[in-house]
Amino acid sequence: MSDLVFNRVAFIGIGLVGSSLAHVLRRDKLARSIVACARTQQTLDTVRELNLADEVTLDPAAAATGADLVVIAAPHSAYVEIGKRIGPVLAPGAILTDVGSVKGAAVRDLQPIVPPGVHLVPGHPVAGTEHSGPAAGFAEMFDGRWCILTPPPGTDPAATDRLKRLWESAGMKVEIMSAEHHDMVLAMTSHLPHAIAYTIVGTATDLEETLRSEVIKFSAGGFRDFTRIAASDPVMWRDVFLANRDAVLEILARFTEDLQALSRSIRWGEGDKLQDLFTRTREIRRGVIEAGQETPEPDFGRHRGG
Secondary structure, three states, X not given: OOOOOEEEEEEEOOOHHXXXXXXXXXXXXXXXXXEEEOOOHHHHHHHHHOOOOOEEEOOHHHHHXXXXXXXXXXXXXXXXXXXXXXXXXXXXXXXXXEOOOOHHHHHHHHHHHOOOOOEEXXXXXXXXXXXXXXXXXXXXXXXXXXXXXXXXXXXXXXXXXXXXXXXXXXXXXXXXXXXXXXXXXXXXXXXXXXXXXXXXXXXXXXXXXXXXXXXXXXXXHOHHHHHHHHOOOHHHHHHHHHXXXXXXXXXXXXXXXXXXHHHHHHHOOOHHHHHXXXXXXXXXXHHHHHOOOOXXXXXXXXXXXX
């Protein structure tokens, strides 16, 4: 058996990202068996209907027992309780990972429960849609995207490499960095845009009824893109902001200062400053396009080898 193939993979939580990875495992025959754990029987029934797992359970400990790969794909606020439940049954040699977008909190909450011989390799596949739940998953979601791994110091390099190759087999490019660096980068690239989107859409909901209906009617003017981001799972994003509060607050403070500067330039008719800002920021968009990160489509709308 190839060392990339896992004997038993346990998903603790199986929403959009977890189910998408389960699709990959099924497609590429990378798991002898898959067990899914969720909080509700309704979710487990959906998992069965989609044939995403060989076993389903409401008990995290039952799912993790005997697993050589355990993937936590639940909201950050559940990590501590999940850790308490699965810690005593994690098998020596097993890899424990997650798919959350805050890695410092993952290390903080999970490292204390990891028994000797178990490898903690937190991960963040930077991919997704505004949809949630196991029915929303699809294997191609990871194509051409980045996955960031943040193994704590002293982690067995072989375990990190095995997980790296698993994500690569899903079509992802993999980068390894510290949890602290990851959290600051994602506070800028993901968490701040979501904070802005939620705020802008929240502002729209407080407008007078007539104006609000016209905002929706003419949303193609840019508002539409914010509504897509703001449609993301509210529980997940509540936990993200709280788990990464220090980095988010620092980035929000910088953004607030820049927004105040923009406001002053508009108020005082400083056209040169506005044009300079818009010229500089357009270069960022060009960089995003050159990096192949410009669309939310699977594989960014490209075909492999094309």
